[in-house]
Amino acid sequence: MSSAEKLNLAIDQLSDTGYFIWDDFVTNEEVKKLVSIANQSNQSGDFKKAGIGKQALFQLDKSIRGDYIQWLDRSNQNQIVLQILDKMESLKNTLNETCYLGLKDFETHFAIYPENTFYKKHVDRFQQNAHRVISFVLYLNENWQEGNGGELAIYLENQTEIVQPLAGRLLLFRSELEHEVLMSYKKRYSVTGWMLDKDMSLTFLP
Ligand SMILES: O=C(O)CCC(=O)C(=O)O
Ligand SMILES: [Fe+2]
Numbered sequence: 001m002s003s004a005e006k007l008n009l010a011i012d013q014l015s016d017t018g019y020f021i022w023d024d025f026v027t028n029e030e031v032k033k034l035v036s037i038a039n040q041s042n043q044s045g046d047f048k049k050a051g052i053g054k055q056a057l058f059q060l061d062k063s064i065r066g067d068y069i070q071w072l073d074r075s076n077q078n079q080i081v082l083q084i085l086d087k088m089e090s091l092k093n094t095l096n097e098t099c100y101l102g103l104k105d106f107e108t109h110f111a112i113y114p115e116n117t118f119y120k121k122h123v124d125r126f127q128q129n130a131h132r133v134i135s136f137v138l139y140l141n142e143n144w145q146e147g148n149g150g151e152l153a154i155y156l157e158n159q160t161e162i163v164q165p166l167a168g169r170l171l172l173f174r175s176e177l178e179h180e181v182l183m184s185y186k187k188r189y190s191v192t193g194w195m196l197d198k199d200m201s202l203t204f205l206p
Helices: 003-016 028-043 079-099
Strands: 019-022 068-072 105-113 117-122 132-139 152-155 160-163 170-174 178-184 188-196
Touching: 003 019, 003 079, 003 170, 019 160, 028 068, 028 079, 028 105, 028 188, 068 079, 079 105, 079 132, 079 188, 105 117
Parallel strands: none
Antiparallel strands: 019 170, 068 105, 105 188, 117 178, 132 170, 132 188, 152 160, 152 178
């Protein structure tokens, strides 16, 4: 399937079912580079324990989520990170042109889930964080096996969709959908982000 056909499918499915799985969004080589950069940054102490809530409502709670994150932006020195930011920017623009979602910006971070961690059922768009429209997750787990866990469960009206966190796979879903990262028995890598209906520098405003 061509990239244009994939995009059309993504657009249809995002409006029909609310989510879309795009396999081979990046190559194995790109996955390897991203994992190696995530590991390096983690070793240099650039990853922080992820929290929940924003600003004054921010809290750390291991019983809700156990991942470590590093925010990514254009000050990043790694070519491959900049390439991914470009890719997401261009996807955001295309979705915007076609779906009239009013997307203005996006925010994104690396996430590492150490062994035996999870992220309990939640939504990404909520009262204190109302500007997230589309969530995306680029999975970076080569040789992922059934039994490693770490699937993403998306809770739809009449069914639950289970998504394996396979290397190179991009998952897009509407940020108001409930979802959950099931217990991961193996270290789990991703680039997670959100397309926003407001400029990122303004999202602290109501
Ligand atoms: O890693 C995933 O599959 C989803 C992560 C997530 O839900 C989040 O960071 O809000
Ligand atoms: Fe989420």
